[in-house]
Amino acid sequence: MPDLLIELFSEEIPARMQARAADDLRRLMTEALVEAGLSYAGAAGFATPRRLALSVQGLSAASPTLREERKGPRVDAPEAAIEGFLRGAGVTRDQLEARDDKKGTFYVATITRAGRPAADIVAEALEQVIRNFPWPKSMRWGTGTLRWVRPLHSILCILTDEAGEAKVVPVEIDGIRAGNTTRGHRFMAPDEFSVTSFDDYEARLKVARVILRAEERAEIIRQEAGNLAFAAGLDLVEDAGLLEEVAGLVEWPVVLMGEIGAAFLGLPAEVLQTSMREHQKFFSLRNAATGRIERFVTVANIETPDHGATILAGNQKVLAARLSDAKFFWENDLRRVREKGLEGMAEGLRDVTFHNKLGSQADRVARIAALAREIAPMVGAKPDLAAEAARVCKADLQSAMVGEFPELQGLMGRYYAQAAGHDDGVPEACEEHYKPLGPGDAVPSAPVSVAVALADKIDTLCGFWAIDEKPTGSKDPYALRRAALGVIRLVLGNGVRFDLFDPLSNQLERNEKSAHNVKEADSARAIDKLKKDIGGATVGTVSVRAQSIRIINGRRVHGRAPDLLAFLHDRLKVHLRDEGIRHDVIDACLAMEGNDDLTLLVHRARALSDFLKTDDGENLLQGFKRANNILTQAEEKDGVEYSYGADVKFAETDEERALFAALDTAEPQIAAALTSEDFAAAMSAMAALRAPIDAFFDAVQVNVESAVIRRNRLNLLSRIRSICLQAADLARLEG
Template sequence: MTTENLLVELFVEELPPKALRKLGDAFAQGIAASLGSQGLLTSDSAIQGFATPRRLAVHVSGVLDKAQDKPVSQKLMPVAVGLKDGAASPALLKKLASLGLDESAVAQLKREGEGKNEALFLDGVQAGATLAEGLQKALEETIRQLPIPKVMTYQLETGVDLPGWDSVQFVRPAHGLVALHGASVVPVHALGLQSGNTTHGHRFEAKVSQIVLEHADRYAEQLREQGAVIAHYDTRLESIKSQLQAAAAQVGQGSQPVQDEALLEEVNSLVERPHVLTCQFEEAFLQVPQECLILTMKANQKYFPLLAADGTLTNRFLLVSNISPQDASAVIEGNERVVRPRLADAKFFFDQDRKKTLASRLPQLDKVVYHNKLGTQGERVERVRAIARAIAGSLGVDAAQADLAAQLAKTDLVTDMVGEFPELQGTMGRYYALNDGLPEPVADAIEDHYKPRFAGDSLPRGDVGVVVALADKLETLVGMFGIGNLPTGDKDPFALRRHALGVIRMLVEKAPQLALADVLAHVQASFAGRIPAQTEFSDVTASLSQFIYERLAGSLREQGYSAQEVDAVLALQPQRLADVAQRLQAVRAFAQLPEAQALAAANKRVGNILKKAGGAVDAQVKQELLQEEAEQQLYAALQAVAPVAQAAYATGDYTNSLQALAALKAPVDAFFDSVMVNADDAALKANRLGLLKTLQEAMNRVADLSRLAS
């Protein structure tokens, strides 16, 4: 057996840029993993993947030309079937014959197991796979499992003497396959291609039409020198980043390219040897909101706009070219000529939109269907307005401004600019509101009512924005839950999970005084006549509340709280979500007490007893019916501890409220050791249940401590 480094390359037509990194990683890892599972790699084998718009490749070090043979033990059949009176049965002889053996092999068989499970086994040696066999299997498995976004079918000529066409399916038509073990070609095939040692370089700038690869280790070097290709994905990406910074520094005045990782990845997947050039456009276009210009340059042209040191847009932009001509003026002028109509369109939309006020566009919303069961956008706006006024009243926010912002928040949806660039909804609404002379808090709220748009996004900057954002998200949540349009699995077309998380964040960070139940109650009146008559609104809000608490639980677990801690606090469904973090800290501190586990277990036992009692149990105790010393001591302890815990709870000191309960451990233990709760005397039983109910209420104000029982 010899060991060499292996190179495998699949040369294809231009791959989808947004999928290139995943395809490259999957190709490299798939080939290596399959070879490893077949015993063709050594302990120190290393993997390096390559991906350009026109190739997927992997270099694997320490690859064997043949895997080691390994001993195997093959189960043939039960002894009762294979041997009759100590002699081989016809079934056993037939099985041996199928393996190329005769009756003489019977003596070599082993018996393992006992009784009915005793079986005959044949020891042998399994030949290790050759590299050609192993790589063929690896190619087939890897290509089959690639994360291809959309498969295309193309025709491939399969013969010279007898021309014919076979249908091949892959992400893009494949034109070359390289498989080199050191300097030797490994004979494999894939997608109608036979392996060889030749590949192609840059489509326009390669020095030779075909590159004959000398050795697996020279792949990247030969592609760079002869083919003008940077084969390694991350190396190419770093080159783009450094060139962008260098070009920005050359422009000067603290200029920086717009930071956009997704755009960087996409552009990197469009070029094989990046070359950054600096272009410009007329300064007159800077009168248009910079968000519009930046979006059109990024989305339509894949350019990197340059920002000044203060974050404002300049009239310069950077492009990443796939060619490096000695005189780049033609490339620069061509791109400047291409971008001009795009910017002119943006300016035209902006100028036209400003000729009409946002208020004048309100009637158009009555013609836009929001949902066939929930009416038009105009009807939805009226619901959001009503909710916003109610929430504003609860928070002491200017209700008139909240109402106006809610009324106009969706009007930019019917503007030309947002029609062309839906990503700018809200952003353009703010510009147009300021153009109409509306107060800045209203304009800010129009932009911010979509926030938070994603995990980690900022919250609305002002109180009016918080009110309208809450109203907008709650209207969506209640409406969709009301008509039964709920998310399923990974499908959530109305982004209800994101809306719920947004509501949680705002209630915690911006409106801590609001109770969830009160907020949902504000929504109810606005849906009169829209929620189906047979639907109980209480069922809708209960279902939605559960949905919100589930999102909150997931978020808290991601923040490092244990499932037990989260479960204990959220089991009580605390209405002020801003209190949840304090409750969790209190539960965590309580759990460290030596009395914690005993009290949690007792709490769980109390809950089970009360549940079995059936019906509602009143937390009332008649002192004269306390006969046993242990129940008298528990009652006395409760009289002393409960007021202290309650006082701390009332001031929001949840930690001290829970820690005061530690004094109950001894009397609770004594009670369960010596008192029969289910006494024959009905009055005694009811009194003892009342005592346990009082205990449960005292213990479970901050959290359901029974959830902490291990």
């Protein structure tokens, strides 16, 4: 069985596209080969800046000959139907066979498709893959029609048999004919050389100063950078994303260490690291004792006689220019903070639109500050500090540094807040209020940070809910699902206890007022323009009515709050699914009072989930469902509700009396445990009901002839139902 080697050699492929392209080449080619009838033992894709490569091991030498029987029309069918079947099957009348079955005699055609050599199939598949390759961006060059990410120079495509003999697959695309040759490093080994197999290809590339595997290039960079850092008494700042990118920029990594000018060492470490990473693709070396970034590592793509001295000199010159800009931004921002304070810096947010229906960033900051003050006592923060932090948390958006490096927003806010004299958790809240940004991001725990982070995310949700900009299907342009998950993680991660209806309602009302003010302002501008157009005539004003406030269960609730709470509950289901908690368990707990207290809700769901994993829990559930089904059927039949009046004096069996006693014991225990929110204890008390309920159903018939006994037993089942439903709505559970 031969091995296949393909290389597509071009100008430099952008680093961000390489891994995906290598995987696409592997996937598309193997799918095409399998569809054509070939099998293979293994396949792997590779990428360097100038090439995509594919190795397929153990490929079939040819596709198998296939025989297919196709059933046609009845033998007495109209001639036109038979002729149509012949054309479709590609056979003649004398090749048909008449066969009998239960419905009559039918024509059957046996169609034979001869196998094809692997080389023919590979050639056909490769042309289709190249011409339809899914590059994010592609270009056309010269006079040909082929589009590729960069000009394609050559194609290597060979099949190597078990004897080691390599044959070129005959492929030609836009005048580029496949061969068995490739090239090494652009400068250090530019000459062509031929290869006979994948192992030969990889080994000869390495001799020609090209390391084929991206992970090997990355490991070389990581190890050599770490060694240089260790020798200088510094630590390499890990940056997996940068490492992957740089490994895609070089074919032969040469790691060099350079100096940062002394004038720039006073810049915040994050500024130095970000500037060097974004502008120069440099790795940072940190002094563990001081936390300062003191040197950098760059990766060249060539070995030089002066061991990189000229490269380093050029890099350091460019770096100095970049860091001069960063130093100017830093010093200018600090001057503004000293002169105006952080709230003074934030004044410019009035001219920055957050959303054209929700007003400016300053309007949003005011809403966040009001909500942060309300939330603060619930998370253990001082209201004045939470409001102070909220008022300045977005100020750094007006800084020159964040204008240059948007990814530093929040972090620079912490530095500027410290410079402005804020303390008691305010600077940390400026940085942490964006968190958590994703599933792997840490959750803030400092009370002021938690208050502002919750207010920020709740305002985002309420704002877009107020203007009916909700996520639909897979579309979520304002990242509202991420904001909802952030609220959930902040609440659960800090054990926060409060009813969400209140802050949701209040913030929805604030956002509606903002939307109302924006509409009123737009209307006023439109009226002014209209007055000018019609010569100053009197024009009436337009008023926008806000969403109504409703009273739900005695509480003042904004009309949109239940829908927004349901959205949070849906995200909570996704979050808890990763813990192994079933959706029906969550639904059973959502049906209970207090479902807007997420911490309480999750404690109940976890206790119920753990309980149902035990034999007692599963059996009690079945007993509850049996009792509920019998009771529901009887109530529907009789047209009455059996919800009271069960009396032990009407019990006729020991099993009935034992169940009465068990319910009398369990009911106050369960009620007390639920009052103290000890759901595990409540479930434990419920577990004690399992045996007497099982014994009751084994020994007692509910629907007996005696109306008094039947009614008493149905009322006893009602006690089972009502006691079990105190913990959760077990009727919603599956199984």
